Amino acid sequence: MLLWDYLIAKDEMVMECPNCQTTFYPQMHTQLIGSNSRGMNVFVYYQMCPECKEPVVGVRELKDLLALSIDVQDLTLLTKPKYTN
Numbered sequence: 001m002l003l004w005d006y007l008i009a010k011d012e013m014v015m016e017c018p019n020c021q022t023t024f025y026p027q028m029h030t031q032l033i034g035s036n037s038r039g040m041n042v043f044v045y046y047q048m049c050p051e052c053k054e055p056v057v058g059v060r061e062l063k064d065l066l067a068l069s070i071d072v073q074d075l076t077l078l079t080k081p082k083y084t085n
């Protein structure tokens with residue numbers, strides 16, 4: 001990826017926390033789960049929300065074997081029940 005592309009991508013890559021709706025720059029961990037029946041590589045993306053300290057977890061299908069940690073385009077976020085203390 002060219003530096004210019006990276007800078008543009010980085011500017012646009014913000015995401016909203018499904019728990020607290022705060023917008024932040026994603027720096028997610030990625031892990032390849034495996035390839036599905038359509039031959040797509042399925043990745044899990046995860047990080048703790050910097051604001052509410054709840055987990056932000058999603059899955060994404062890619063043709064590539066490399067998943068960029070800041071690229072959350074087409075990421076399907078999984079939600080969990082809200083916990084109350």
Ligand SMILES: [Zn+2]
Binds near residue numbers: 019050
């Ligand atoms: Zn949050």
